[in-house]
Amino acid sequence: MRVALLGAGHIGRAIARLLGRSGDYEVTVVDRSAAALAQLAGEPVATVQADTGQADALARVLRGRELVVNALPYPLATLAATAARAAGCHYFDLTEDVAATRLVKGLAADAATVFMPQCGLAPGFIGIVANQLAQGFDTLHDLELRVGALPAFPTNSLKYNLTWSVDGLINEYCRPCEAIRDGERLELLPLEGFEHFSVDGVEYEAFNTSGGLGTLCETLAGRVRNLDYKSVRYPGHRALMKMLLEELQLNRDQETLKNIMRRAIPSTMQDVVLIFVTASGLREGVLMQEVFARKIFAVRDPDQEPQSAIQITTAAALCAAVDLFREGRLPQRGFVAQEQIKLPEFLANRYGRAYEQFRQVESIC
DSSP states (O other): OEEEEEOOSHHHHHHHHHHHHHSSOEEEEEESOHHHHHTTTTSSOEEEEOOTTOHHHHHHHHTTOSEEEEOSOGGGHHHHHHHHHHHTOEEEEOOOOHHHHHHHHHHHTTOSSEEEOOOBTTTBHHHHHHHHHHTTOSEEEEEEEEEEEEESSOOSTTOOOBOSOHHHHHHHHHSOEEEEETTEEEEEOTTOSOEEEEETTEEEEEEEOSSTTTTHHHHTTTTEEEEEEEEEEOTTHHHHHHIIIIISOGGGOHHHHHHHHHHHSOBOSOEEEEEEEEEEEEETTEEEEEEEEEEEEOBOOTTSOOBOHHHHHHHHHHHHHHHHHHTTOSOSSEEOOGGGSOHHHHHHSTTTTHHHHTBOOOOBO
16 A cells, blocks of 8 residues: 655654555655654655645645555644545544544545544544443443653653654643533533542643544543543643643743743653543443553663654554554545544554553552
């Protein structure tokens, strides 16, 4: 299958390696940065330097391709999806942006090709897990999704390092958060809904952030009483972010905040991804609870190339979605939601198995 992969950043390069090395995909990676593309030297992929923010440039590079994987920053999602439709390509992306996903869904309405956005960790894998747990109840009461991409060794006051897109991070801290309360769909404020818990003796906090539910509110409407998504951080992070965004009003000057974070907060490859989904409801008249929990760690083996946990989880999730589509296990046209993937099929996939390889959860309080 001929694949155009847009974006050679942190996640894009991981996707390129996975798909390119499989032998089942003819991958061409497209990016405006020659330096980023140079990091794929020696990989079994082709590279093209082009301005991925220009419609005419995208039209040229998508010609003759069958499938587009968009690993660009979320503001470019609508441009990439529109170009994919015009070129007659199937389309997969990683966006967490609610507005972009709605536009992609509109493009898919009468399309002859597949449009499958939100193929990462959250949204993405977390929705697959949540939907699987939901199917195990006769009456579903509460479904709580919690995900954190965290530094393994926090050292600064925010207790945070940059592990993925700063654009995506600030977007989810500033946009309204979808949820279901008492059976009604509504929007919640970001950074609210504060809670505290511990896993394996490590203390965490969680709070509302935007986009993590993907299309679950629509899928589970009328079936679940309460549904929400929260990002997990180390204690103290939320209070400082609220001060920056609300008291200093940097939510009105997001570019300044992004520049500060890029300049002052180091990136890290030593991270951990925490996944924690809780479902409760009635099963044969008995109130029951089911929990899915994972800690996924970075790869630091000297015999392997370093991989951060967020690289592993995000790239594996997208590649598994593409792989299942290629194998005919997903619809072949129109809009496809993440929760249409069955969890056992995902975890059995050669890429989805990453979620089983580097995990550890012993106790939750």
